[in-house]
Amino acid sequence: MQAIKGLIEEESVERVLILPHNIPDGDTLGSCIGFYHLIKHLGKTPYMVLNDHVPSNLAFLFEDCGVKCLTSESVAEVSFDLAVAIDCGEKKLFEDRIGLFERAVKTASIDHHPTNTRFAEVNWIDSEAAATGELIFDLCEAFSCPLTPAIGEALYTAIVTDTGSFRYSNTRPKTFDIAKTLMKTDFDFNRVNVALFQNKSLEKLRLLNRVFDTLQLHFSNRVAVVTLSQEMMASLALSEYDTDGIVEFVRDISGVEVVVFIRYIGNGAHKVSMRAKYDFDLSVVASRFHGGGHKKAAGFKSDWPIEQIEKALLEALGEAFHDV
Numbered sequence: 001m002q003a004i005k006g007l008i009e010e011e012s013v014e015r016v017l018i019l020p021h022n023i024p025d026g027d028t029l030g031s032c033i034g035f036y037h038l039i040k041h042l043g044k045t046p047y048m049v050l051n052d053h054v055p056s057n058l059a060f061l062f063e064d065c066g067v068k069c070l071t072s073e074s075v076a077e078v079s080f081d082l083a084v085a086i087d088c089g090e091k092k093l094f095e096d097r098i099g100l101f102e103r104a105v106k107t108a109s110i111d112h113h114p115t116n117t118r119f120a121e122v123n124w125i126d127s128e129a130a131a132t133g134e135l136i137f138d139l140c141e142a143f144s145c146p147l148t149p150a151i152g153e154a155l156y157t158a159i160v161t162d163t164g165s166f167r168y169s170n171t172r173p174k175t176f177d178i179a180k181t182l183m184k185t186d187f188d189f190n191r192v193n194v195a196l197f198q199n200k201s202l203e204k205l206r207l208l209n210r211v212f213d214t215l216q217l218h219f220s221n222r223v224a225v226v227t228l229s230q231e232m233m234a235s236l237a238l239s240e241y242d243t244d245g246i247v248e249f250v251r252d253i254s255g256v257e258v259v260v261f262i263r264y265i266g267n268g269a270h271k272v273s274m275r276a277k278y279d280f281d282l283s284v285v286a287s288r289f290h291g292g293g294h295k296k297a298a299g300f301k302s303d304w305p306i307e308q309i310e311k312a313l314l315e316a317l318g319e320a321f322h323d324v
């Protein structure tokens with residue numbers, strides 16, 4: 001952490017670009033917002049830049065906290081002294097903003113993915129951390145930054161989402177210690193949890209229903225595959241769709257050990273999300289398809305059609321899972 005701390009402290013560092021990953025989740029957004037407040041506390045100027053839509057269950061993070069998400073276009077004229085990619089395992093995960101990142105005088109990455117490609121000048125990667133939010137918490141402590149309710153809410157969101165509400169095996173005793181300290185900042189705990197977990201639109205539940213209809217089980221029901229094709233998306237006529245959490249629903253099925261979710265993301269491309277229940281290293285599988293992630297949660301993007309992705313993945317998984 002010392003290297004990144006030193007970098008942030010440098011007097012020449014005034015304008016700081018903060019980059020979450022594309023198709024943002026609770027960890028990347030909560031961590032970026034926490035880091036934003038820290039940069040402000042240090043008397044510097046943060047710019048959080050994201051061109052994607054924020055999932056509806058995370059929109060609350062931007063209400064009344066004074067943090068605005070800017071687009072690449074609106075910061076085209078700004079020269080950044082430091083760019084920090086947060087919760088991004090590789091450059092591809094913010095490829096639409098790569099020009100801004102590379103234009104900055106200095107670059108850094110704060111992340112917890114073991115597959116992180118160390119693409120920045122200073123890389124602070126700790127794969128023991130359950131969420132990147134834990135690292136931002138440590139950084140706030142190191143700078144003696146007062147933990148406001150806004151920071152508490154943002155970092156709690158980062159941690160509670162990346163640990164599946166403290167159920168996944170990335171959760172460690174320190175995770176609970178941090179969560180306890182964050183809860184003491186007195187943010188609106190009920191509001192955050194309702195917004196995150198009890199806030200699914202009817203459209204999303206209908207979508208979930210349709211995705212479940214595509215369920216196929218392989219290798220004695222140990223591997224489940226679900227898909228969301230371009231045609232399904234069009235037929236649902238959803239003005240906005242968010243698929244966050246769908247893959248976890250499928251993993252909840254008794255006996256299922258690995259879930260693969262392939263969904264259309266536009267421009268002929270599909271995104272693949274994989275989840276494991278037990279000790280199976282999906283990041284290795286994802287790496288074969290030029291992606292990455294964690295052991296139990298990994299993914300990649302592909303220009304192949306759904307059937308081709310499915311076939312290749314079943315072949316890769318078949319090396320570990322056999323019909324019995």
Ligand code: 5GP
Pocket residue numbers: 089090092093113115272273274290291292293294297298299300301
């Ligand atoms: P999700 O399925 O939630 O999008 O991603 C699961 C995990 O895999 C996350 O930690 C995410 O960062 C990682 N991941 C997903 N897609 C990619 C990818 O294309 N490249 C890399 N390096 N990691 C990915």
Ligand code: MN
Pocket residue numbers: 027028087112131132162
């Ligand atoms: Mn994360």
